[in-house]
Amino acid sequence: MGLFWTRTLCASFLIVVVCALAPAQVTTRPATTQPDGKKSASTRPSSGGADLTNLSLEDLMNVEVTSVAKEPQKIADAPAAVTVIGQDDIQRSQLGSIPDLLRLVPGMDVAQISANSWAITSRGDNGFLADDLLVLMDGRSLYNAAFGGVTWNAVNYPLMDLDRIEVIRGPGSTLWGSNAVNGVVNIITKSSKDTQGALFDVTGGSQSDIGNVRYGGQIDDNTFYRVYSQYQYTGNGEQVNSDPSHDQWQGMQSGFRVDKYTSPEDILTVQGDAYEQQLNETTTPILGSQNTPFFENGGDVLGRWTHTESDRADTSVQAYYDRQVLSTYPVGYEQDTYDIEFQNRFPIGAIQDVTWGMGARDYFIRMTDNPGFTASPNYRNEYIYNGFVQDQVSIVPNRLQWSFGTKLEYNNLANLEVEPSTRLLWTPDERNSVWAAISRSTRTPSIYEESQLQLGPVPIGTDDPNAETTDSYEVGYKVQPVKPLTLDATAFYNSYSGLIVPVPDLLNPGQVDYENGVDAHSYGTEVSANWQVTPRCRLGASYSYLMTRAQPETTSIADDFIPRDETQFVEGSSPRNQFQVHCYLDLLSNLQFNTSVYYVDALSYINALATDGNFQSVPSYIRLDMNLRWQVKPNVTLAVGVQNLLQNRHYEFGNVFSQAQSTEVPRTVFAELTMSF
Amino acid sequence: MNSRAWPLRLGVVIAVVTATLPCRADAPTREYLVKAAFIYNFTQFVQWPTDALGDQDTPFIVAVVGDNPFDSALEHAVADKTVEGHPIVVRYFSSADQIQACHLLFVPASQDGATSAILGKVANMPVLSVGEGDSFLPSGGGIRLFIEDGRMRFELDPDVLEASNLKASAKLMKLARIYKK
Numbered sequence: 001m002g003l004f005w006t007r008t009l010c011a012s013f014l015i016v017v018v019c020a021l022a023p024a025q026v027t028t029r030p031a032t033t034q035p036d037g038k039k040s041a042s043t044r045p046s047s048g049g050a051d052l053t054n055l056s057l058e059d060l061m062n063v064e065v066t067s068v069a070k071e072p073q074k075i076a077d078a079p080a081a082v083t084v085i086g087q088d089d090i091q092r093s094q095l096g097s098i099p100d101l102l103r104l105v106p107g108m109d110v111a112q113i114s115a116n117s118w119a120i121t122s123r124g125d126n127g128f129l130a131d132d133l134l135v136l137m138d139g140r141s142l143y144n145a146a147f148g149g150v151t152w153n154a155v156n157y158p159l160m161d162l163d164r165i166e167v168i169r170g171p172g173s174t175l176w177g178s179n180a181v182n183g184v185v186n187i188i189t190k191s192s193k194d195t196q197g198a199l200f201d202v203t204g205g206s207q208s209d210i211g212n213v214r215y216g217g218q219i220d221d222n223t224f225y226r227v228y229s230q231y232q233y234t235g236n237g238e239q240v241n242s243d244p245s246h247d248q249w250q251g252m253q254s255g256f257r258v259d260k261y262t263s264p265e266d267i268l269t270v271q272g273d274a275y276e277q278q279l280n281e282t283t284t285p286i287l288g289s290q291n292t293p294f295f296e297n298g299g300d301v302l303g304r305w306t307h308t309e310s311d312r313a314d315t316s317v318q319a320y321y322d323r324q325v326l327s328t329y330p331v332g333y334e335q336d337t338y339d340i341e342f343q344n345r346f347p348i349g350a351i352q353d354v355t356w357g358m359g360a361r362d363y364f365i366r367m368t369d370n371p372g373f374t375a376s377p378n379y380r381n382e383y384i385y386n387g388f389v390q391d392q393v394s395i396v397p398n399r400l401q402w403s404f405g406t407k408l409e410y411n412n413l414a415n416l417e418v419e420p421s422t423r424l425l426w427t428p429d430e431r432n433s434v435w436a437a438i439s440r441s442t443r444t445p446s447i448y449e450e451s452q453l454q455l456g457p458v459p460i461g462t463d464d465p466n467a468e469t470t471d472s473y474e475v476g477y478k479v480q481p482v483k484p485l486t487l488d489a490t491a492f493y494n495s496y497s498g499l500i501v502p503v504p505d506l507l508n509p510g511q512v513d514y515e516n517g518v519d520a521h522s523y524g525t526e527v528s529a530n531w532q533v534t535p536r537c538r539l540g541a542s543y544s545y546l547m548t549r550a551q552p553e554t555t556s557i558a559d560d561f562i563p564r565d566e567t568q569f570v571e572g573s574s575p576r577n578q579f580q581v582h583c584y585l586d587l588l589s590n591l592q593f594n595t596s597v598y599y600v601d602a603l604s605y606i607n608a609l610a611t612d613g614n615f616q617s618v619p620s621y622i623r624l625d626m627n628l629r630w631q632v633k634p635n636v637t638l639a640v641g642v643q644n645l646l647q648n649r650h651y652e653f654g655n656v657f658s659q660a661q662s663t664e665v666p667r668t669v670f671a672e673l674t675m676s677f
Numbered sequence: 678m679n680s681r682a683w684p685l686r687l688g689v690v691i692a693v694v695t696a697t698l699p700c701r702a703d704a705p706t707r708e709y710l711v712k713a714a715f716i717y718n719f720t721q722f723v724q725w726p727t728d729a730l731g732d733q734d735t736p737f738i739v740a741v742v743g744d745n746p747f748d749s750a751l752e753h754a755v756a757d758k759t760v761e762g763h764p765i766v767v768r769y770f771s772s773a774d775q776i777q778a779c780h781l782l783f784v785p786a787s788q789d790g791a792t793s794a795i796l797g798k799v800a801n802m803p804v805l806s807v808g809e810g811d812s813f814l815p816s817g818g819g820i821r822l823f824i825e826d827g828r829m830r831f832e833l834d835p836d837v838l839e840a841s842n843l844k845a846s847a848k849l850m851k852l853a854r855i856y857k858k
Contacts, residue, residue: 052714053754057722057852060714061828086827221851535706589710 054634062194079403079425079435080172081107081476081490081526085165092584092594094627094641096203096210096670098165098187099152103598105167106542107490107526108183109574111603111653114663115207115237115247116279118152119653122169122183123494124522124548124574132182132443132470134172138189138271140302140320145335145363145382148446153277154296154324155187156253158212158228160201160674163190169526170492171421171439171472181441181470182494191269192216192224192257198677205670208234222261229254237663238649240611245663251277251296267306274299298324312347331378332368337361351397355405356389365447380447384411401425409442413450417442417467436475442467449500449514465516471495484532489525496520498553501566520550520570536586543579572605575620590631598623600652608654608662621650639672709747711829712822713754716783716807719820720760724844725780729803730763737763740779742770742795743788751783773798784808784818792816803842814856819843821856832856 052060083105095101099118103110111119121133135142135150137157142150165187172184201212209232216226233250255273262268276297302320309315322337341359348354365380390405406420421439428434444467476490498516505511528542550570580598587593599622607615627641644650649664716739730737737760739751755765760780770776773794784795786809796806796817806819813821814834819841821832833853838845845853 052710053717053758055714057718057848060711060718061830061852063711063828088827 052634058196079401079423079437079476081169081474081492083167083169083528085167087160087162087164090159090162091629091639092592092627093582093596094594094625094629094639094643094670094672096159096205096208098155098157098159101159101165102167102185103580105169106528106580107169107524107544107546107578108167109546109578111600112237112665113653114245115234116153116249117247119573120150120152121574122167123492123524124182124546124570133185134183135185135187137187138302139186139304139318139341140300140322141337141339141361144324145337145365145447148443148449151296151324151326153249153251153279154275154298156230156232156251156275157187157189157273158201158214158230160199160212161190161195161214161226161228163188163194169490170437170474171441171470181443181468189257189271191267192226192259193261195226196224199674200676201672201674203670203672205668206235207666207668208232208670219258223258224260225256225258227254227256238666239663240609246280247663249277249279251275265308269304269306270302272299272301295327296325298322312353313345315342315344317342331370334366336364338364351394353392354389355392356387358385358387360385382412382447384409386410399427401427409444411444415444415467417444431480433478434476437472439472439474440469441472442469445500445514465500465514466498468496468498468500468516470497486530487527488529489527491523491525493523494521496522499550499570503566517553518550518566518570519553520548520567522546522548538582538584540582540584541580543577545577546574547576548574568605572603572617575601575603577601592627592629594627594629596623596625598625603654606654608651615655618651618654621652622646623650635676637672637674639674640670642667642669644668708824708829710750712809713747713750715822715829715831716751716781717754717758717765719805719807719849720755720758720765720781722846722849723805723838724846725760725805726803726842729780729842730761733762735763736766737781738766738768738779739781739783740768740770740776741783741785742773742776743785743791745769746785746787779804781805781807784810784813786810792818799841801840805838805841805843815858820853830854834858 052063055063085101085104089104090101093101093104095103099110099112099120102108102120105122107122109119109121109124113119123132133150135155137155142155144151165185167186168184170183171181195214196216196218198216199212199214201210203210211231212228213230214226214228216224218224230253231250232252234248236245236248239245253273253275255271257269257271260268274297276295279294279296300320300322302318304316304318306316307314317340319340320337322335322339324333324335326333339359339361341357343355343357345353345355360383362383363381365382367378369378386407386409388405388407390403392401392403394401402422402424404420404422406418409417409419411417419439419441421437423435423437425433425435445465449465472492472494474490474492476488478486478488480486497519499518499520500514501517502512503515503517505513524544524546526542526544529540531539533539548571550567552567578598578600580596582597583595585593600620602620603618606618608618610616623643624645625641625643626645627639629637629639631637644665644667647667649666651662651664654662720737720739739755741747741751751767755767758765768777768779773791776782776795776798779799780803782795782799782804784792784806788795789810789812792808792810792813793816799806800817806817808814808818808821809823810821814832814837817837819834819837823830823832831853832855833845833850834856835845835850836858
């Protein structure tokens with residue numbers, strides 16, 4: 001491992017030397033329209049490195065001047081706990097994958113279980129199948145309907161082509177639907193208009209290697225496209241007893257996006273991706289670790305039309321098809337999803353804005369039996385119809401705004417879920433805003449919680465559980481006491497009822513049934529601050545606190561038999577305290593030095609294998625990341641860095657299922673080279 | 678124990694050193710570095726009438742009225758560059774009364790109150806007025822630079838440019854947001 005990263009760093013150093021010695025050229029881009037400028041730019045390099053005047057006008061319009069999160073106007077308008085991760089955060093944090101980038105969100109619980117699996121949730125109840133978080137990419141749901149969760153190793157995209165990741169902590173069900181109990185993560189890719197030209201990005205590191213290639217062009221004056229390809233390889237996690245672990249994995253993904261600006265009011269977008277991965281040893285639901293290679297593949301195609309009439313009226317229609325295939329997982333699994341959604345926003349008079357929409361989603365799921373593992377039934381077709389409406393009323397224009405609305409969902413099990421919410425936003429002046437919200441959200445049972453399955457030695461039955469319901473109460477305060485400083489605080493109280501847990505079946509000894517067996521409540525706070533100390537120095541910090549308490553549901557017939565485990569798991573799967581501090585410095589206009597420190601508290605009820613061979617609860621850890629980013633030329637950037645500087649390796653999560661073996665996250669070093677043409 | 682402590686020690690040293698690095702407050706902000714680059718691009722993608730440019734030795738003058746939010750960014754953006762062979766120079770005028778001959782006039786947001794007086798001085802002349810404030814275009818300005826979703830954008834009033842005898846290239850018009858009174 002040491003030789004590997006030494007070689008990688010040497011290779012990166014050589015690339016830098018070659019670039020520095022190459023003759024300085026004014027960058028040219030493929031001509032797509034008649035050149036009509038009268039450029040007579042000198043080739044003498046200007047002082048201070050990065051010369052913005054060498055960029056074309058189109059590229060200049062892509063330069064990130066401020067990150068969206070620092071535009072207080074927009075954030076102050078939202079009566080919710082919103083965090084936006086923009087390109088500046090992506091580049092300066094050097095967190096190289098989408099699951100890792102979510103660490104930047106205050107109160108988000110991101111734990112890497114092994115080299116190829118993550119447990120990610122917001123506000124509690126974490127696990128490989130954390131099911132209270134709705135994750136979307138460009139509006140397409142990444143939820144795995146059978147097992148109820150997100151397979152994070154399949155969530156990939158070239159990071160430089162991401163526009164932003166918007167995270168709403170807290171219930172998003174009214175607008176986004178069920179399974180958005182504790183948050184919504186929306187990963188938004190850039191319009192192909194903003195990703196023109198060729199781009200190569202290569203990262204070599206002691207743990208992962210990633211290569212991205214993208215080309216963007218123009219079909220006509222109004223139609224833009226891009227195509228991309230990404231390859232990634234990640235090596236094994238560490239084991240305490242220095243046994244070799246086998247959780248390395250690699251994968252390839254390619255895709256395209258076409259945006260047609262048919263008129264000033266209309267945009268038509270078509271995009272698609274396809275991926276395949278090979279994972280050696282992974283944590284699987286129920287079974288734990290498997291030592292045989294898994295193959296996953298999938299793809300999607302999505303079309304969206306947006307029509308903007310004015311800044312208060314717009315319409316959009318979106319349809320997509322998505323396919324996920326997990327081979328030998330313990331049963332072969334295929335999921336085909338068809339989805340269509342419609343949304344419209346219109347004003348009523350001067351003070352009301354109404355948003356409403358409808359949609360339908362169809363899941364076709366097929367599971368193939370393997371010896372010893374059967375799923376019954378092994379073909380499922382589930383559909384969900386949904387409709388929502390929300391009214392936003394300016395009770396006092398620019399001062400007091402009240403919004404209320406509800407989502408209605410009807411699924412093929414003839415269950416109607418109603419998810420209402422109401423929010424109040426008070427903006428006493430430009431610098432302060434206070435908001436409060438009450439919402440009810442639901443999480444519908446996943447297919448495996450409703451089916452008879454034989455996955456391994458324990459037969460799994462079902463008690464036909466109802467959806468879990470959660471009532472949330474939130475307040476928040478945002479203030480900008482002086483221009484360079486913004487502070488944001490949120491507090492919440494959640495009451496969960498009917499959490500679905502596996503319970504021993506009284507009538508069939510040895511069998512475990514899924515039923516609504518546990519109630520819980522949680523409360524906590526998230527505080528964050530952003531301070532532009534000087535034009536070249538920015539500090540960011542956040543702190544979060546979470547406390548969860550669970551108890552068996554007293555109305556359940558089998559309440560004596562709800563294993564103590566289940567309530568302890570709900571209480572102890574997330575850290576109590578977390579904080580992070582970031583220091584982003586522009587040493588020169590083309591040289592950045594970025595430092596991030598993260599502290600994550602211990603997990604009281606998740607156990608991992610310790611050096612003495614016993615299981616102990618996962619201890620707290622401090623992570624220190626540092627990187628240097630050097631813009632060698634306007635179109636060439638080199639970054640080098642180290643992650644987890646303080647510890648050789650550490651656990652972030654542990655064994656949840658009896659056979660699972662989590663691995664430790666090692667210290668890593670890396671170098672990244674980005675070139676655009 | 679020694680070998681395992683080095684990363685911690687290294688981390689502390691680096692953190693302390695960077696915390697004491699002087700953070701110079703006089704460097705131009707990113708916003709004005711980008712605006713300076715846009716101003717340079719406007720000189721390249723707008724056409725001035727030949728008689729307004731004068732003879733070969735007459736410089737092309739980019740002027741800023743009021744305070745200077747660019748520090749040295751504007752000089753760097755136009756250093757050694759030309760408009761149709763005319764070298765570009767930067768001049769600073771302290772107020773509307775001090776405005777002399779120029780080809781492009783930048784009006785910082787701090788001059789919001791004096792915008793009418795400033796624009797009155799250059800109305801219907803071959804001078805491209807570029808500003809920042811919300812009221813710039815309604816007051817008769819030519820191009821307004823603003824930030825949207827973290828990126829720099831510009832809004833252009835074609836009638837004002839036409840009245841000034843200036844012609845914006847098709848490329849500039851396509852990238853601009855068009856302002857109509």
